[in-house]
Amino acid sequence: MPGNFSRKPPAASAPSASPVSPAYVFPAIKKAVKISQTEVQLFSNYIYSLCGIHIEPSKAYLLETRLGKLLEREGCDSFTAFYYKAKSDSSKKLEKEIIDGITTNETLFFRDHSPFELLKHKMIPEVIDKRSATAPKGAPLPIRIWSAACSTGQEVFSIAIVLKELLGQHHNYIIKLIGTDISDAAIKQASYGIYNKFEIERGLPRECLQRFFSSCGENWKINDEIRSMATFRKINLMESFAGLGKFDIIFCRNVAIYLKLEDRVAIFNRIADALESDGYLIIGSTESLTGVCPRFIPKRHLKSIFYQLR
Ligand SMILES: C[S@@+](CC[C@H](N)C(=O)[O-])C[C@H]1O[C@@H](n2cnc3c(N)ncnc32)[C@H](O)[C@@H]1O
Numbered sequence: 240m241p242g243n244f245s246r247k248p249p250a251a252s253a254p255s256a257s258p259v260s261p262a263y264v265f266p267a268i269k270k271a272v273k274i275s276q277t278e279v280q281l282f283s284n285y286i287y288s289l290c291g292i293h294i295e296p297s298k299a300y301l302l303e304t305r306l307g308k309l310l311e312r313e314g315c316d317s318f319t320a321f322y323y324k325a326k327s328d329s330s331k332k333l334e335k336e337i338i339d340g341i342t343t344n345e346t347l348f349f350r351d352h353s354p355f356e357l358l359k360h361k362m363i364p365e366v367i368d369k370r371s372a373t374a375p376k377g378a379p380l381p382i383r384i385w386s387a388a389c390s391t392g393q394e395v396f397s398i399a400i401v402l403k404e405l406l407g408q409h410h411n412y413i414i415k416l417i418g419t420d421i422s423d424a425a426i427k428q429a430s431y432g433i434y435n436k437f438e439i440e441r442g443l444p445r446e447c448l449q450r451f452f453s454s455c456g457e458n459w460k461i462n463d464e465i466r467s468m469a470t471f472r473k474i475n476l477m478e479s480f481a482g483l484g485k486f487d488i489i490f491c492r493n494v495a496i497y498l499k500l501e502d503r504v505a506i507f508n509r510i511a512d513a514l515e516s517d518g519y520l521i522i523g524s525t526e527s528l529t530g531v532c533p534r535f536i537p538k539r540h541l542k543s544i545f546y547q548l549r
Contacts, residue, residue: 269311271303271307272303272307272310272311272315272316272317272318273303274299274302274303274318275318276296276299278302278317278318278319278322279294279296279299279302280296281318281319281322282294282302282306282318282322283295283296283302285322285325285326285337286337286341289334289337289338290338290341290342290421290475290477291475291476291477291497291498291499291502292341292342292497292498293497293498293499293502294341301341302318302341305340305341306318306321306337306340306341308340309321309333309336309337309340313333325337335423338421338422338423339422339423339424339425342421342422342425342497343497344390344391344422344424344425345390345493346389346390346391346393346394346493347393347438347441347442348393348396348397348439348441348442348443348447349397349442349443349444350393350394350397350442350492350493351523351524353524353541353542353543354490354492354521354543354545355397355398355401356541356543357521357540357541357543357545358398358401358488359401359404359405361540362487362488362519362545363382363401363402363405363406363488366382366487366488367380367382367412369517370382370487379410379411379412379413380411380412380413381412381413381414381415381487382402382412382413382414382415382487382488383415383484383485383486383487383488384398384402384414384415384416384417384486384487384488384489384490385417385418385419385483385486385488385489385490385513386398386416386417386418386419386490387419387474387476387480387489387490387491387494387510388419388420388421388476388491388492388493388494389418389419389420389425389429389471389490390420390422390425390429391425391428391429391434391438392418392425392428392429392430392432392469392471393434393438393441393442394418394490394492395416395418395429395469395471396432396451396461396465396466396469397442398416398490399416399465399468399469400447400451400465402414402416402468403451403464403465403468414468416468416469416470417469417470417471417472417483418469418470418471418472419471419472419473419474419480419483420471420473420474421473421474421475421476422473423473426471426472426473429471430471431460432460432461432465432466433455433458433459433460433461434452434458434459434460434461435457435458435459436457436458436459439452439459451464451465476491476494476506477502477506479509480509480513481509481512481513483513484513485513485514485515485518486513486514486515486518487515487518487519488518488519488520488521489510489513489514489518489519489520489521490521491506491507491510491520491521491522492521492522492523492524492526493523493526495507495522495523495526495531496523496525496526500530500531503531503532504531504532507528507531507532507534507535508532508534510532511532511534511535511548514548516548517547517548518547518548519545519546519547520535520545520546520547521545521546522546528546533549534548534549535547535548535549536548536549
């Protein structure tokens with residue numbers, strides 16, 4: 240962390256220079272590289288072009304704290320030098336690491352509880368009823384769920400656990416459960432399905448841990464029966480995702496808060512295109528689509544809000 244570099248050595252460990260003791264040589268103290276206002280503008284434009292995340296000029300510290308280590312690792316002495324290094328990296332590795340560093344991947348299992356209650360008691364049963372009314376007799380029913388901006392996968396595996404508990408071996412269903420995110424590091428962790436003690440303790444009921452995870456050194460790994468229900472892909476919501484097809488249920492939670500209003504409008508319009516006409520959209524508990532996408536109307540079931548197309 241940048242703060243660590245400015246720490247002075249403790250007084251007790253610095254013997255005074257004297258004729259009998261060699262002069263104390265202070266270790267080279269690296270100063271964290273500071274970002275100038277011009278560089279804040281340069282980087283916020285760059286980050287916006289990479290992932291749509293909007294960084295206010297007042298959030299200079301965010302750039303310093305989240306990108307400082309990368310800048311230092313790359314041996315750059317200014318954010319300008321770091322910018323040009325990233326721009327000229329044809330492998331795009333640095334660009335990906337900048338996205339990993341700047342995105343907030345905060346998530347947890349069964350986050351906010353109520354969307355998963357809604358999934359279990361309303362959305363999945365209704366999707367099954369509606370699809371079985373039109374499907375040929377005996378044909379397996381498709382259930383297509385997308386977790387857009389799924390971070391490290393906890394949301395996807397919470398959905399998979401609900402599906403498993405509700406549908407058992409689900410032989411009569413073709414489940415398409417896909418998790419997408421812009422961060423390579425997040426998608427990689429989601430694909431492995433491995434979580435540390437801290438991540439496991441956040442939201443995962445004990446019985447789910449025992450039933451659906453196996454210990455893996457100091458960590459926990461999701462069992463194959465749950466892992467195999469989901470696929471993960473890197474998708475930037477700022478770009479077209481029409482290739483994903485249509486979904487019965489879409490979770491797009493806690494990502495729009497980082498984006499500009501005009502980008503939220505565009506993304507939720509494209510999400511509306513990706514949703515079946517009778518499908519369901521779940522957004523974050525502190526988010527709203529009022530003034531963002533009038534194609535959706537909010538509906539309430541018990542204590543939960545979900546959205547459907549008009
Ligand atoms: C706070 S997490 C939300 C995770 C999960 N949906 C939840 O609510 O717990 C936000 C996620 O959005 C992702 N993200 C940010 N900008 C994105 C973009 N343009 N396209 C896709 N994902 C993005 C970040 O990488 C991060 O993993």
